[in-house]
Amino acid sequence: MLFENWGAKTDEIDGSVFGDDICADARTIGTRSISIDSPPEAVFPWIRQMGFGRAGWYSYDWMDNLCRRSATEIHPEWQHVQAGAKIPGGPVSFTAAVVDEPNAFVLQLGRSGGRVCFALAYDLRKQGSGTRLVTRMRMRIRFPGGLLAERLLFGPGDGFMVQRQLRVLKQRAETQLSRS
Numbered sequence: 001m002l003f004e005n006w007g008a009k010t011d012e013i014d015g016s017v018f019g020d021d022i023c024a025d026a027r028t029i030g031t032r033s034i035s036i037d038s039p040p041e042a043v044f045p046w047i048r049q050m051g052f053g054r055a056g057w058y059s060y061d062w063m064d065n066l067c068r069r070s071a072t073e074i075h076p077e078w079q080h081v082q083a084g085a086k087i088p089g090g091p092v093s094f095t096a097a098v099v100d101e102p103n104a105f106v107l108q109l110g111r112s113g114g115r116v117c118f119a120l121a122y123d124l125r126k127q128g129s130g131t132r133l134v135t136r137m138r139m140r141i142r143f144p145g146g147l148l149a150e151r152l153l154f155g156p157g158d159g160f161m162v163q164r165q166l167r168v169l170k171q172r173a174e175t176q177l178s179r180s
Contacts, residue, residue, distance in 0.1 A: 003159025007166065008033040008134065017136045018098050019106035019121035025113065026138035028150040030159050034166040036131045038173040040124040043131045044102035046071075046169055047122050049078035052088040058168035059161040072172065094120075115142045120158075133169065135162055 005013050008031040017031075036043055049055035049071060055078055056070030081087070087094040087107060097119065098106035104123050110116035117140045125132040137158050139150050 003032065003156060003163050004030045006030075006032045006159060006163045012132075012134045017121045017123040017134055018100065018104035019108075019119050020136065020138065022097055022106065022108050022119040022121075023110075023112050023117040023138035023140060026117065026119075026140050027147060028137075028139040028155045030137045030155060030162075031134065032137075032159065032162045032166060033132060033134045034170050035127060036133055036170045036173050038130060038176070040102035040126055040131045042176065043124055043133060043169065043173045044105070045074045045079055046172055047105045047124075048081050048099070048101070049075055050087065051078075051094075052090045054078050054088065057161070057165060058172065059165040063161070070168065074176070112140075116140075120162075131173075133166060135166065137162065 012033050013031045046055070046058070050057055055075060056068060058070045061067060061069050081096050081099055083096055083099045085096045087096055092109060094107040094109050096105070097108040098104050098121070102124055104121065106119060106121040109118040117138070119138045121136045123134040123136070125134060137155070139154060141147070141150055141154070
């Protein structure tokens with residue numbers, strides 16, 4: 001799968017991340033990672049404010065944010081997300097399944113055993129004075145052609161978007177730190 005494990009080290013691919021239990025029966029899994037020269041406390045607010053009509057997704061804005069530019073600063077009004085909150089994703093809403101500042105943020109759509117199960121975890125690991133941001137997408141679609149859709153459309157699409165998201169998050173967090 002394209003971008004399946006973009007930037008991830010073997011121990012990150014093989015190891016666990018927050019939220020692995022949310023979509024335990026996943027058939028499609030991708031781990032993507034990046035090192036950021038900012039501490040987890042400085043990276044987490046960027047992640048917490050994500051969402052359609054909020055800070056955006058820091059990816060290809062023309063595709064996932066209807067051409068609205070993703071936020072270039074931390075917005076205090078979007079920092080009050082707690083576990084169970086709905087995060088707008090455009091045509092669907094995710095649930096913030098895990099909000100453990102500054103360690104983890106996990107988005108969920110559907111549920112394990114349901115027709116659709118999708119989880120996207122952001123695991124922020126202290127790395128020296130910076131952060132190793134390890135993301136994991138887990139997915140299972142239970143309908144005719146679901147596996148094909150996972151492997152040929154949604155899995156690669158998610159990887160394509162997340163690798164861009166990670167690069168932009170890195171740039172935003174490092175730029176903010178240099179301004180501080």
